[in-house]
Amino acid sequence: MLEKLIGESKVLERAIAGEKLGMQDGIELMKYDNLYMIGAVADATRQKLVGNKVTFTASSYLNYTNVCAASCQICAFYRKENDNDAYTLTPGQIEGRVSAAKKMGATEMHIVGGFHPKLSLDYYESMMKIIKKNHPELKIKAFTAAEIFFFAKLTKNSVKEVLSRLKNSGLDSLPWWGRRVVPSRN
Numbered sequence: 001m002l003e004k005l006i007g008e009s010k011v012l013e014r015a016i017a018g019e020k021l022g023m024q025d026g027i028e029l030m031k032y033d034n035l036y037m038i039g040a041v042a043d044a045t046r047q048k049l050v051g052n053k054v055t056f057t058a059s060s061y062l063n064y065t066n067v068c069a070a071s072c073q074i075c076a077f078y079r080k081e082n083d084n085d086a087y088t089l090t091p092g093q094i095e096g097r098v099s100a101a102k103k104m105g106a107t108e109m110h111i112v113g114g115f116h117p118k119l120s121l122d123y124y125e126s127m128m129k130i131i132k133k134n135h136p137e138l139k140i141k142a143f144t145a146a147e148i149f150f151f152a153k154l155t156k157n158s159v160k161e162v163l164s165r166l167k168n169s170g171l172d173s174l175p176w177w178g179r180r181v182v183p184s185r186n
Contacts, residue, residue, distance in 0.1 A: 059099035068114025132170030
């Protein structure tokens with residue numbers, strides 16, 4: 001039945017046929033004015049792929065520090081190290097917050113901070129390790145691409161080395177935002 005209703009969109013026709021969609025298809029769908037049809041096609045596709053199984057992520061947000069060397073004018077979050085309300089969480093504080101989030105149903109920790117000028121890569125590795133040791137079922141989505149780039153510069157390691165060490169310590173993925181801060185390689 002959906003096939004008859006979606007005749008006005010080639011992208012939706014391809015989606016219902018099981019074809020992989022690209023970025024341009026996504027842009028076209030953003031302009032499509034029938035949100036209910038997009039939802040119906042997405043649901044039909046999900047049913048074809050996994051039946052009636054539906055999953056979601058309960059993500060808890062954790063800022064490990066508000067100390068940041070960047071001092072961006074548009075940011076109300078950052079503090080300088082000596083500011084009265086500057087903070088950097090200890091491993092024990094991080095563990096406490098992660099445990100509390102898990103008790104409230106979190107399945108993922110979304111962890112970001114700023115460009116702390118004095119934290120070592122060991123700090124970040126320890127953070128990942130303590131979370132994975134005590135909560136192995138939690139997914140860790142942490143550190144923007146800009147933070148990773150900063151860690152590399154600060155510690156004089158390559159981005160690849162920083163990512164490898166964090167992954168080996170328990171990092172599962174990076175959040176997508178912040179990627180625009182790292183220069184593109186066109």
